[in-house]
Amino acid sequence: MKKVLVATVKPFASEAIDHMRDVVEAAGYELRLLEKYSDKAELLAAVADVHALIVRSDQCDAEVLNAASELEIVVRAGAGYDNVDIDAASKKGIVVMNTPGQNSNAVAELTFGLLLHLVRNGFNGTAGTELFGKTFGIMGYGNIGMHLARIAKGFDMDVMGCSPTLDEELAAEAGIRYADGPTVLFSSSRIISLNIPSNHDTRGIINRELMMMMPKCPILVNTARKEIINEADLEKVLEEREDFRYAADVAPNNREILEKRFPGRVVFTTKKMGAQTAEANINAGTAAASQIVAFFQKGDTTFQVN
Numbered sequence: 097m098k099k100v101l102v103a104t105v106k107p108f109a110s111e112a113i114d115h116m117r118d119v120v121e122a123a124g125y126e127l128r129l130l131e132k133y134s135d136k137a138e139l140l141a142a143v144a145d146v147h148a149l150i151v152r153s154d155q156c157d158a159e160v161l162n163a164a165s166e167l168e169i170v171v172r173a174g175a176g177y178d179n180v181d182i183d184a185a186s187k188k189g190i191v192v193m194n195t196p197g198q199n200s201n202a203v204a205e206l207t208f209g210l211l212l213h214l215v216r217n218g219f220n221g222t223a224g225t226e227l228f229g230k231t232f233g234i235m236g237y238g239n240i241g242m243h244l245a246r247i248a249k250g251f252d253m254d255v256m257g258c259s260p261t262l263d264e265e266l267a268a269e270a271g272i273r274y275a276d277g278p279t280v281l282f283s284s285s286r287i288i289s290l291n292i293p294s295n296h297d298t299r300g301i302i303n304r305e306l307m308m309m310m311p312k313c314p315i316l317v318n319t320a321r322k323e324i325i326n327e328a329d330l331e332k333v334l335e336e337r338e339d340f341r342y343a344a345d346v347a348p349n350n351r352e353i354l355e356k357r358f359p360g361r362v363v364f365t366t367k368k369m370g371a372q373t374a375e376a377n378i379n380a381g382t383a384a385a386s387q388i389v390a391f392f393q394k395g396d397t398t399f400q401v402n
Contacts, residue, residue, distance in 0.1 A: 098125040098392055099166075100385070101146040103139055105154055107131040108173075109374060112381035116150075119385040123393065127385075136160075143167065148388045150381070151179070153368070158184035169391050173380040174199055174371055175239065176321065178294050182402045191391065193399040195383040197239040202376035203319050203345075204243035206369060207289050210317050210343035213363050220360075225313070227251040233285030235278065236292035236320070237262045237270075244289055245272055256285055282309040287317070294321035304329035313339045319370050322346040334358045345370050 100120050102108065108116070113129070120127040130142045136159075143149060143164035149156065150171050161167065161184050169191045172180055177194045185192045216224035232248040234241045237259035248255045249271070257267055258275035267274035275281035278301070282288065288310070292298050303326040307316065314337075318325060327348045333340050334354065340361070347364035348354065354362045371380060390396035 098123075098148065099128060099146040100125055100148040100150065100388055101128045101130060101142055102150045102381075103130040103133070103142060103154055104150075104152045105131075105133060106152055108152075108381045109377045111374070112378045115378055115382040116385040119382060119389060123389040125389070125392070148392070150384045150388070152371075153179055156180040156185075161185055161188055161190060164190075169193065169388055171195065171384040171387055173384040176293055177401055178321065186402045191397060191400050192402040193384075193387055193391075193397075194401055195380050195387065196399065198379040198383045199371035199376040200239035201243045202373040203240050203291075203370035204247055205373075206345060206365075207244060207317050207319050208247055210319075210345070210363060210365075211287065211315060214315055214341050214343055214361075218360060218363070227253055227287075229254065230286045231256060231284055231311075233258065233275065233281045233288040234272075235259070235281055235288060235290050238291065240291045240319075241289075242270070244291070245270060253287075256281060278306055279309065282306045284311075286311050286313065287315045290316070290318040290320045290324060292320055292324060294323040299323045300326045302326060302330075304332055307333040307340065308337070310340070315341045315343065317343045319345040322348050330354070331357075334361060 117127045133139055139160060140163040143160060145166050147166050148169045149167060150173055152173050156170055156179060158181050167190055170180055171193045173195055175194055175196050180192050182192055228251060230253050232253040232255050234244050234257045237257040245255050255272040256275050257272050258278060258281040264274045302324055325348060327350050331350060343363045345365045345368055351364055387399055
């Protein structure tokens with residue numbers, strides 16, 4: 097019998113687990129849970145004899161993969177998968193998947209929650225600004241980007257997209273403007289949402305040069321990964337531009353410094369909350385379980401990332 101382990105420091109909602117259990121057990125497999133574990137040793141012991149592993153933001157490094165002698169597949173319940181050691185998994189012949197699109201609407205809605213908080217001055221009673229007519233730039237036009245565009249159009253914003261997967265024709269079909277690279281996007285957009293992965297090419301890519309290009313009274317919202325921001329440059333830009341504001345669901349390492357130096361101009365969630373909705377929780381968990389079953393039963397590798 098195939099054994100499927102759900103290993104999460106940050107547990108799925110009970111309803112999500114119920115859905116996952118239904119999917120796994122209907123296929124004749126066993127579902128195991130390791131929730132709120134506090135020691136990596138617990139994870140290493142739990143993966144010893146399982147054939148499939150579902151994680152959220154948990155670190156699935158080479159040590160974990162090497163401890164799992166029977167492991168065939170790891171599914172990251174979410175879009176980003178930088179917490180999984182792709183190279184180590186590939187060397188062991190372990191398939192790694194993500195669940196793209198399942199959390200996308202939740203992340204997009206949070207982006208606008210953070211944005212509204214800033215444009216309305218933290219709801220402190222003073223006059224703010226409106227989103228109507230502002231240019232909204234989307235860096236990384238994937239599943240989240242498409243939801244962002246839909247919401248932004250509801251505010252009658254001028255939407256612009258920049259992504260390796262986007263060209264002028266696709267942008268026109270989506271009803272948005274096309275930005276041929278970050279320079280065009282940053283120099284044209286009053287508000288920008290960052291939705292790119294953290295990898296060798298993107299770490300620190302959002303630097304002083306790009307941020308200083310933004311028009312008057314800019315707002316940068318990051319619900320992707322903190323590593324894509326050059327934190328030292330972010331502090332410099334906030335110091336040099338009194339009109340610059342920054343919001344993030346992935347607080348930088350210098351969070352306390354920024355909050356102290358630039359009150360009212362930066363806002364950070366208590367923890368990463370992009371996928372923290374009941375709907376996204378159920379969607380991502382159920383998708384992860386379904387993909388594992390499809391892999392074992394049909395050899396389906398549709399969402400493989402390695």
